[in-house]
Amino acid sequence: MSRFEILLPYYGDVQLMQDAVHSVLAQDGDDWRLTVVDDGQEPEVPGWFEALADPRVRYFRNEVNLGVTGNFNRCVELAEYEYLVLMGCDDLMHPNYLQVIRAALDRYPEAGLVQPGVVVIDGAGRPTESLADTVKRRLYAPRDPGPVLMSGEPLAMSLMRGNWLYFPSICWRTKAVQAARFRSDLGVIQDLAIVVDLLLAGESLALTPEVCFSYRRHAVSESSVTAFTGKRFEEARRFFRETADRLDAFGWHRAAAISRRFLSSRLHALSMIPAAGRRAGLRGIAAMLSHVAGLRV
The missing domain is CATH 3.90.550.10 (Spore Coat Polysaccharide Biosynthesis Protein SpsA; Chain A)
Structure with missing residues (x-):
């Protein structure tokens, strides 16, 4: 079968x-x-x-x-x-x-x-x-x-x-x-x-x-623009905030609070700041820092 x-x-x-x-x-x-x-x-x-x-x-x-x-x-x-x-x-x-x-x-x-x-x-x-x-x-x-x-x-x-x-x-x-x-x-x-x-x-x-x-797991290429301009993190911010609202509505308030902080994603962006600076300059650094700070951009 x-x-x-x-x-x-x-x-x-x-x-x-x-x-x-x-x-x-x-x-x-x-x-x-x-x-x-x-x-x-x-x-x-x-x-x-x-x-x-x-x-x-x-x-x-x-x-x-x-x-x-x-x-x-x-x-x-x-x-x-x-x-x-x-x-x-x-x-x-x-x-x-x-x-x-x-x-x-x-x-x-x-x-x-x-x-x-x-x-x-x-x-x-x-x-x-x-x-x-x-x-x-x-x-x-x-x-x-x-x-x-x-x-x-x-x-x-x-x-x-x-x-x-x-x-x-x-x-x-x-x-x-x-x-x-x-x-x-x-x-x-x-x-x-x-x-x-x-x-x-x-x-x-x-x-x-x-x-x-x-x-x-392939190494992240420093020639990849999308990896360092912040687009992937814009998506992550949107997802975690939307998910927090869904979890709250479902009654899972502790999970919602964790999702709203999206700490692991922010730490990931922090780790990428040196490579972002090399590849995209100040624009890349600013994109990573905005996600680390959890800014609504």
């Missing part, structure tokens, strides 16, 4: 995508299918999937570019099985990924999300530990690594302090994600937004410590 829809929204490096696909094909069992949705134009990709000729793999190419969030929603629309994984096209499943997820769902069948253990790798596939990941693990992640079931306002409070989830590694209940969908008005923080939607809808999260997924 098919149970897991592994979705791969693809755009970018062909070799990394192929490595991701091969990591999925190494999964055991006959209860899963891989669905790849190509949002790019690399000419060799359709032929590669045709030559792969694996009945466990479906391949689609979008007629027009949908962008990150649009392609996420397209993938979710195509999901037909009970659970889905929205995997990054440069990430890697370990051969035990589905074994870990099955065990977690056997333990917590009511869970709408499963967060397994993750190792972080760099662009070359080497284990790495960035400042962001150190902060996630030591400051924001639960002290109890699991197995544990989390839900309600305590989980919302934890995630508003700092998002310690690794979105591409999560297994989701398909109907829950299809009911929520990813917000088209968000370009960076849509992963946390949909988790908030699911928590408010009553879903719970199963946390299990066994490592079974490699999350690839």
Whole structure:
């Protein structure tokens, strides 16, 4: 019986995508299918999937570019099985990924999300530990690594302090994600937004410590203008303030207060001030400082 829809929204490096696909094909069992949705134009990709000729793999190419969030929603629309994984096209499943997820769902069948253990790798596939990941693990992640079931306002409070989830590694209940969908008005923080939607809808999260997924974190390029002009933080401010209002209306006042402070996002901007100064000069520094101060700009 098919149970897991592994979705791969693809755009970018062909070799990394192929490595991701091969990591999925190494999964055991006959209860899963891989669905790849190509949002790019690399000419060799359709032929590669045709030559792969694996009945466990479906391949689609979008007629027009949908962008990150649009392609996420397209993938979710195509999901037909009970659970889905929205995997990054440069990430890697370990051969035990589905074994870990099955065990977690056997333990917590009511869970709408499963967060397994993750190792972080760099662009070359080497284990790495960035400042962001150190902060996630030591400051924001639960002290109890699991197995544990989390839900309600305590989980919302934890995630508003700092998002310690690794979105591409999560297994989701398909109907829950299809009911929520990813917000088209968000370009960076849509992963946390949909988790908030699911928590408010009553879903719970199963946390299990066994490592079974490699999350690839690329270094932030100093040539990326959007990383240092403050646009990503404008979105974050808007999201956390809107979310605080929603949490207040739901009666989760402690979580709302934490969201309204958005401290982890402000600390992130603080850490980026030196790079912002090098790349965007005073404009970049001012953008980071305005977010650190929580200004309404």
